[in-house]
Amino acid sequence: MNFVLALYSALTWAGQPLLRRKLRQRALAEPGYGLRVEERFGHYTPESLGRDGAGRWIWVHAVSLGETRAAAILIEALRARMPGMRLLLTHGTATGRAEGAKLLQPGDLQVWQPWDTHAAATRFITQFRPAVGVLMETEVWPILAAVCRAQGVPLALANARLNAKSLDKALKLSALSMPAYQSLAAVWAQTQADAQRLRALAAPVRAVLGNLKFDVLPDAALLAQGAQWRQRSARPVVMLASSREGEEAMFIDALRRLGAQALKVQWLLVPRHPQRFDAVALALQAAGLRVSRRSEWLGAPPRALAQAGEECLWLGDSLGEMPLYYAMADAALLGGSFAPLGGQNLIEAAACGCPMLVGPSTFNFAEAAELACAAGAAQRVPDLDAGLQAALALVHDVAARKAAVAHCLAFAQAHRGAAQATAAAIEQLMHAWSGAAPQR
Template sequence: MPRFLYTLLLWLLVPLIPLRLLWRSLRQPEYLHHVGERFGFFDGVADKPVIWLHCVSVGETHAAAPLVDLLRQRYPGHKVLLTHATPTGRKAGEQLFGDSVLRAYLPYDLPFAVNRFLGHFRPRIGLLMETELWFNLIHACKAGKMPLLLVNARMSARSARGYARVSALVEDSLTQLAAIAAQTAADARRLCELGAPQAVVTGNLKFDVLPAKATAATLQRLCGVPRTIFLAASTREGEEALVLDAVQQAGIPGLLTIIVPRHPQRFDEVAVLLQTCGVRYRRRSENSVAGADDAVLLGDSMGEMAAYYAVCDFAFIGGSLLPYGGQNLIEACALGKPVLLGPHTYNFDEAASTAIMQGAAVRVWDAAALAAEIKELAHDAALRERMGAAGLAFAAGNRGAARRTLALVEKFI
């Protein structure tokens, strides 16, 4: 009955789907591409048995990269299929793997669309990255006797409270999964409290994502004359104004601030904010060198976050100063960069707490505290070196999740 009511609600929402896609396409025209795939209509077929991974957007796609590489090495006779929910996730898959993997959108969780998807690709196994519970999809995989695993699974206390409101539906789905690989013991415990019969702890795949091999020479050139560089990475709506306020309060002569919004559809919005505030800036897309009087470089590019980290002296991780849950801090630590975090890091709760405890990161509570830390790090090279070394040790000490996850997957292929 709970799944019936859930499906009925989805059907009632179907007439709104074209309007939603059209609305989102105003900022990202790519939302109007491959629309048929969202309803289970696909072109082409795989010429090999398929291993399927669902990676909602950019973060999950990058996190899956080490596992995808191991799967391709271990099963050369299979084809990897990546499914996404967003155009940016699909683009990230293309940048990482080119044509070596199949790409598609995962259909909406309507029974007919899900069955068309499974019937078209006929995957031998499915892996859902992080916290992706699609109730009709899980049911269809179980009915079709296709093992479906939840890997790199995370379940924050906040998410657990939300799922508990539909506990019967969630418990039914969790029991139908072939296995669950959780990032931490706390994630595993919360999943079991929601009804999972068992969850093993394999670690966080993001620790296995090695820094990009490509150099940051181009970005270094665009930053102009050598000076202290502060990076505000993966910022969310409302945070850029707070960052600019903190930079102004810090008052560091010659400081270059790089702001990289989390979502590409906000690049122009942030440019307008900079203009309104009277801040001199350059856009990365202009490919022109920042002048000595340019205070901000707007990172309006995709797939270059590792390069932005490489050129900065220290970084603030966005999504954490306002209640968005925080973005990935691991990449900055893996490149030996001191990290500043806001109070809202529930998406990376254990990683954030451990990084702070080990001296790789510092928590700030508001723009004023961020300003104070910017000032201290800008003037203290020895502190930057200590925090960077702690970040490298923190990242290195938590690797191995990809191989542990592969060992679990091997039991079902």
């Protein structure tokens, strides 16, 4: 073990009491963080262990909500290729675990990701002995990767992405990051640019397979409901989608600068993180805006608040309903792209046929944002003021919006196929690692 890894190992071991305290604090607002805490340290109850599946688990790690939704389409493809597979699903966040519970079938198992100490990681691998481990997108933990390698468990990184900022950070800690990436059995990147950056960290990139999120089909019932609700508004609906901290204040200021023009549309704001719903509502009300919260709607947005001349903002304070919100919106501004946060995923918006206005910061989804803009599914704007003006122009131009919707749907369709390719690659990795030929 090199010095940096040894130091990291000592820090994660010493940080366990701090993690426990953080989990207790988070559980006050999100009770899911208080669930089965000992799993995070590699201790499992008979209930969490389930029936014995050592050597047969297909382990998928999806840290949070976005990764879990991408994992859902991959898991579906894996089940199609390997009927009867046993899924071991791990997460790091409460929202990820809640969403992941929907993916379980009889015989599957869901536990927390082990904290990155040698003891917890070893207990996890020793207990479950997965046939293969699949990390989603960015989640590479140095000790867990090293333990998998030492224990003979093939660990892969699927739907892998790495932006330039993260690469710079990783290179500064290359003594820690490079051994972790080298310990992986395979990496399947989203884009050629991601592949190039991952190779700079000595990651074993086997192929560029595209982004799994293109294969996620929006819930048809939510789309239909959203389209119906849009008709209740006397004005076009414009959404700030998946807003991040700081962007709501920018949005309020931009609305004030719009003046009377702001009354030409119905505004809908959907924060990215559920723990911020109440704080965002209070901030909007403190700014003098009337707020109608999704959680308070009795079946649909109140008609009285949708009439022209009413300064009322709709607040989307629910989980799992982004297709509903995108279907409600005539256009949307991409959260995370107006503050220097790298942007959020715009693929779901395209699949729902919702044209996007994208700010200057999209390093988390750089290629997807550029491709969407080139395809006419999105439009780049320099700041939030310009975004609001562009949204107003788009939603009042029937022909332009109709064309943008068609571009969105075509863009989403053109990039599908990563799920089947990744599932095939995982199956091949399993059999190559075990030395067996695929069974059909």
